[in-house]
Amino acid sequence: MITYIDSSLFLKLLFDEQGTSQSQMLWDSDPVLISSRLLRIEARATLARGKLDGRITTQKSKIIVQTFDNLWARLTVVEISEQVAESACEIAESTRLRSLDAIHLASAVAVNAEMFGSSDAKLCRAASELGFAVFNPEAN
Template sequence: MIGYLDTSAFVPLLIAEPSSEPCRRFWDDADVIVSSRLLYVETAAALAQARRMGRLSDETHTESLLLLDRMWSEIDVTEVDDDVVTRAAGLAHELALRGYDAVHCASAEQLNDEDVVAASGDQRLLDAWAELGMATFDTHGQSGHRSRSAAEPSAHDIERSPEAPR
């Protein structure tokens, strides 16, 4: 399985979140992890916000940044080039996505591989990927016909939308 992570599926690997365990299993089950270069800055910003809100101590914040750097080196990074930006702009309009979510949507789509499973905790992004025929993994385990439940993240039975190749 090629696992694509958005920020909501990556941050729980760095700090304790309700979805940390499903995200860890997804990471471990994937043969390769891929994400957009934007993941790094989005994650750093999320960690900084958690520190400002008092969810992380200075020490825990520093440790999570070090872990970010270690894990980042294990991710195959997709670049945000003109094609991705153009496609993301279209997806933002067509599928009512926010800017960074549209970039993640386009970045995962450009992989164009039936082994890609796109992970997120954002239902709108999960729905967009499913609309494009991609297999998805819901890190929060919300039930739904398009997303894989976080309770059972095995790569062998990831749910695909009806349009997805098998």
């Protein structure tokens, strides 16, 4: 099964929080995992904020970056092409999603994903409306 995952789900693999075990089970079930290059930016920005805010130590940051790199290597990456950008505009206009969420959903559409994984309830609803099976680790 081709499964698209957004940043909110991916971050649960890096930080122990609600939905982490469910996200790990999805990851370990060995689907074809796809995400947008946007995920890399969002995840690294989240890590940087945690470090700058003092919530993540330098040592912990190094471990998280190594884990991130190992996980990232397993993903098939969708580039933010002109087609994805235009699709994201249409999705944003019809669903009221914010821009980055619309890019994630447009990326999933572009690769014909069968399942959409996210812990964002609004994004999951929009994905469901577009015909995706949805995996929300906070609801499953």
